[in-house]
Amino acid sequence: MDYQKILEEIHQEVLPLLDKGKVADYIPELANVDASKFGIHLLTLEDNAYSVGDVHEKFSIQSISKVFMLALTISHLGEKVYERVDVEPSGDPFNSLVQLEHECGIPRNPFINSGALVITDMMISSFEDPRTEFLEYVRDLVGHSEIFCNMKVAASEKQHGFKNAAMVNLMKSFGNIENDVEDVLDLYFEFCSIEMTCSELAKAFRVFANHGRGVIDTKKYITESQFKRITAIMQTCGFYDEAGEFAFRVGLPGKSGVGGGIAAILPDEYSIVTWSPGLNKKGNSLAGMKALELFTTKTGTSIF
Numbered sequence: 560m561d562y563q564k565i566l567e568e569i570h571q572e573v574l575p576l577l578d579k580g581k582v583a584d585y586i587p588e589l590a591n592v593d594a595s596k597f598g599i600h601l602l603t604l605e606d607n608a609y610s611v612g613d614v615h616e617k618f619s620i621q622s623i624s625k626v627f628m629l630a631l632t633i634s635h636l637g638e639k640v641y642e643r644v645d646v647e648p649s650g651d652p653f654n655s656l657v658q659l660e661h662e663c664g665i666p667r668n669p670f671i672n673s674g675a676l677v678i679t680d681m682m683i684s685s686f687e688d689p690r691t692e693f694l695e696y697v698r699d700l701v702g703h704s705e706i707f708c709n710m711k712v713a714a715s716e717k718q719h720g721f722k723n724a725a726m727v728n729l730m731k732s733f734g735n736i737e738n739d740v741e742d743v744l745d746l747y748f749e750f751c752s753i754e755m756t757c758s759e760l761a762k763a764f765r766v767f768a769n770h771g772r773g774v775i776d777t778k779k780y781i782t783e784s785q786f787k788r789i790t791a792i793m794q795t796c797g798f799y800d801e802a803g804e805f806a807f808r809v810g811l812p813g814k815s816g817v818g819g820g821i822a823a824i825l826p827d828e829y830s831i832v833t834w835s836p837g838l839n840k841k842g843n844s845l846a847g848m849k850a851l852e853l854f855t856t857k858t859g860t861s862i863f
């Protein structure tokens with residue numbers, strides 16, 4: 560299959576959509592990003608790479624880092640992680656508070672904000688230096704050390720992160736947060752502020768396409784059973800209240816972030832990353848979703 564040609568066709572087809580989405584502005588630093596940016600990068604397990612557009616430009620991966628947070632935490636703590644966070648789709652926006660009270664401070668899943676905040680709390684309790692531990696883990700997954708948090712973005716989010724603060728406080732009132740509320744929030748905002756290029760993110764996600772084993776370093780990052788679980792959660796919960804729509808249109812496990820990135824995998828075959836900062840109403844990249852829908856349709860590759 561001529562993947563390069565297909566990506567070039569897709570690029571042309573999504574160009575008219577680039578100004579249709581809206582850049583996330585509830586984090587003021589993210590509002591400065593140029594909405595006309597677009598990149599798509601495909602990386603196969605045989606180590607063939609295909610790309611078009613701005614694939615070597617760093618962007619804020621935001622909620623996509625929730626996948627790395629979960630992977631690192633379950634690889635240390637195992638199944639007991641799921642005693643404090645459930646694995647059901649929420650059907651609600653990523654920053655929703657409504658279910659949390661009904662469900663006594665147990666978040667629906669690790670890929671919405673409340674779930675990732677509980678995972679952050681577990682990381683603080685489990686690691687001597689969770690910041691360094693996390694950054695080193697992500698650097699290992701990518702295969703080089705030029706991966707950093709953007710402290711301007713983290714600080715900008717902290718100034719306006721009232722809903723996240725409300726969530727941590729509510730969960731603490733139910734006994735599901737062990738550490739200091741401010742410490743949990745600071746670390747969570749830092750993790751969200753990590754910047755990567757499409758090609759770096761595709762390298763990190765390829766480990767998940769390869770059942771948790773690095774293709775280059777051959778290291779086993781997560782067990783087979785943890786791979787099955789993380790992939791299932793990506794499929795059912797990776798796109799907030801649009802997880803059904805993403806499965807319906809694209810048909811790959813994946814994760815989005817409000818920086819406009821989407822990372823997805825076809826197990827045993829490839830990882831694919833798109834970046835387009837304009838978001839739809841549910842907070843997912845508008846052109847990115849369309850590009851992935853076109854990709855799985857034109858190549859006939861999806862998990863279904």
Ligand SMILES: NC(=O)CC[C@H](N)C(=O)O
Binds near residue numbers: 622817
């Ligand atoms: N969906 C996202 O990417 C949200 C992440 C963002 N840092 C927040 O907490 O709101």
